[in-house]
Amino acid sequence: FSYWAEFRLTLMRSECHLYREAFTGALIHLWLASKSSLSIKMVSLVPTLSSTISRLNLFPKPSFHYTLRALTTLQLQHKKRSPIRSPLNSSFNRMSANLSFSNFNYPKPRNENPAIMDDDLVVLGIETSCDDTAAAVVRSNGEILSQVVSSQADLLARYGGVAPKMAEEAHSQVIDQVVQEALDKANLTETDLSAVAVTIGPGLSLCLRVGVQKARKIAGSCNLPIVGVHHMEAHALVARLFERELQFPFMALLISGGHNLLILARDLGQYIQLGTTIDDAIGEAYDKTAKWLGLDLRRSGGPAIEELAREGDAESVKFSVPMKQHKDCNFSYAGLKTQVRLAIESKNINAEIPISSASSQDRSSRADIAASFQRVAVLHLEERCERAIGWALKIDPSIKYLVVSGGVASNQYVRSRLNQVVMKNDLQLVCPPPSLCTDNGVMVAWTGIEHFRVGRFDPPPPANEPEDTVLDLRPRWPLGEEYAEGRSEARSLRRARIHPSLTSLIQASLQQQS
Template sequence: MLLTPEHMGLANFGPVPPLPGSRLAQPAFCGFALKNSRETSPSSLSLPRIGGKMAAFFVSSPLSLSRSPLLTNLFHLTKSKPLVSSSFALPRRHPSSILQNYPLRSLSPSNFAAGAHTSTALNRDDLVVLGIETSCDDTAAAVVRGNGEVLSQVVSSQAELLSRYGGVAPKMAEEAHSLVIDQVVQQAVENANLSENDLSAVAVTIGPGLSLCLRVGVQKARRVAGTFNLPIIGVHHMEAHALVARLMDKDLQFPFLALLISGGHNLLILARDLGHYVQLGTTIDDAIGEAYDKTARWLGLDMGRGGGPALEELAREGDENSVKFKIPMRQHKDCNFSYAGLKTQVRLAIESRNIFTDKSSLSSESSHDRRVRADIAASFQRVAVLHLEDRCERAIEWALKIDPAIKCLVVSGGVASNQYVRSRLHHIVKKTGLRLVCPPPSLCTDNGVMVAWTGIENFLVGRYDPPPPANEPEDFMYDLRPRWPLGEEYSQGKSEARSLRRARVHPSLTSIVHGSIEQQV
């Protein structure tokens, strides 16, 4: 495989065209530095020499590792981590010029010479990051200062679409994002009393999520970053849910245990450091938020503000012990979740009681019918949360064995705004001596603040990409990661019954960061 100067890009930064035979033809933004080395490269590749020096390929951040077609080809050739010789420079962290001339306005190949590191300190007050979130059904943007000050937050909800379609319709959600994304971002910047010229970087969710929706946010983020010559930071959606707790609680330090619960995810992770996560458990089928939404829909509740809040409200009127649902997976001694079976139990209970699920009938039904629905809602919620409690108790036990320094359990994600969930989990952590940390409800659901803050945390350790070009071609292939694990699985947490599809899953964030760090040592 010959890597020509054309493949590496002749400009300081530019899209790298896909190499012949590349399975993932996603462009990366790269530059190259000249290294005083005449060592031969691996036999499977030939690096160009410029002025008698070896050209060293540069990928700007660990999050770019798997995005580069060059590295992708090497990965498939070796069937393991990318082949790298001493003349093949893998991701370099913050070049000295970026921090010394902060905020970033210009870059040149000389800035990326091998070993370009710096200890220059940044003033957090001067760091201002725009965060953009479009992974599912909310269009959100926020501006956050490096010291944690939230300068603005704007969220455009798709409640009407949710109500009309009974859930998220990806194509409709994409169109809704496209209609409001410019207005949402502009309003966030204006509400912060700033202009784009005052920004230091742009952070955007690149996964996991719905590809159609992710694309809208990434396109907008790259337009802003390219127009104003700003670094861009790709953010993991679930990492953002976990790290936003550190924005609100300054005493929260690594390591900590996190339960991330939403419509699409159930995750128990041990957060050992930024970019270093151990997955103790996940769902083998449906997430708790999905179960809440389906139950609410079957009960005929108004889905306009989401099934979870509607069901939580109705459940307050019911008897949680009136309907006997089986608690999932009590015979499995791991930390994984399953809500598909509970959903089936609920559906059968509703059908056996001949409940009419036209949402317009809920307010006009008899008091008896309403009580029946409330009893089902309360009984479902009790068992759904008992399943969380079971898994959290075991996860706390495992986590303390792995790292006894853990002091906190963070609970975040959309379902974490449920007050019943919070109160039950508070009892669990109280028994174990840990402290429960929950972001405010407005920061549990999808928002731009969590994306901006995660961007800040990553920027401060040098994990970001250089500014994209101001004008990208229409056929540019964006780096979207709809299925992107956060951490590596804990050996005892693997489930033989796991039914999750494994095809087209992106390497985990943790493995990417570790791979980059290993190459720098």
């Protein structure tokens, strides 16, 4: 208590945010140290500390009810459910919390033993990073209780791509309905949940805000912990929900409309970036090519291109493979997009005429371009993956799997070509089901469960949190630290205003603890 008196005096004299975090850690560890033998003095101490901090307006007032509940048990209103062992074979894990929205501070080591039955967790996942509004409820034993996705396909077709402001408005119109439908399909209410997980980045800021505000509203009103999720990590980790033998370390190729990423996943939250896109991602190239060819964008560009390409000759148009001169694992699709646009112009293809109304000769020309584009686009993936596998095996020879996920991973041509690459290197290809390759709430909920198990979560936000609260959104958020030997001479044009990577945040917090 003498330490508390001294600390309280220091806190009253300072507005530095570091004291907030120090106090948070001290408060949590005070409760952890006390365990079950809580004295009356310690019980009365929490409201006293909380009210003092609240008066200083440093951060929202902690909930005594939540803190006590987290220390005694975290079965969180699921006594009626029988515990089932997780497919990841995770034992009980210590829980801690921090009071900033940086969800990955103060991580705890694995395989410790608090009074937490993590196999009985039920988590709601919310995803609004781009153009899909998604929610799902997942149990920590791997059971998917519900999954709901509201697509903005009509908007995509109308605007020829994602219009951030329109996408935000569409999210706002359906988010309540999507979340409620996910709960209804799971036969649960908000109070039955153990936690809420939500994507906080990377993505479009306007869209991310809608999901985060909804998640915080639920967590605040029902006194639930909240887990901020990295969108690309969720794409990688959802494979562990279905492949029980997929343990760290493994490689992952994450391919979508906004990202191309090759990573070595050494552990949860510990990633090495082997390669990334320096301009446009493969999904962006697919979408633009589909638009220029007059295809139906309500299905997204990937499936439309894949279907039309079956009718064409993949060798008929000679597109060059990007970045042949750069011996690294980075990606570039901007140049290939330009080649495709020029080829379309040379064939006098009018994108205003939909493929369904094109003449047979016009359709044949479009099919040849689609097939040639797809061959070169995927060949670029193959070459980069081949080199990345060599780098990854040099770092960790125990790697057995390559996970391929993200929206483009639902393309069967992509899967078949990459499967040949991994077979040559005695690895195994792991792809989530196509419905979980595109953006979805299941991957967010599952990633939330994985981090929740090791204590990376936030306590409930205030129940009456103002709508104009400044949120920690991370629209440009790298997943891992760049592999030193793989740095490319090619310069990315997207370096400004990038948030520190998830891996660096976790490493920094681990160093703080040691």
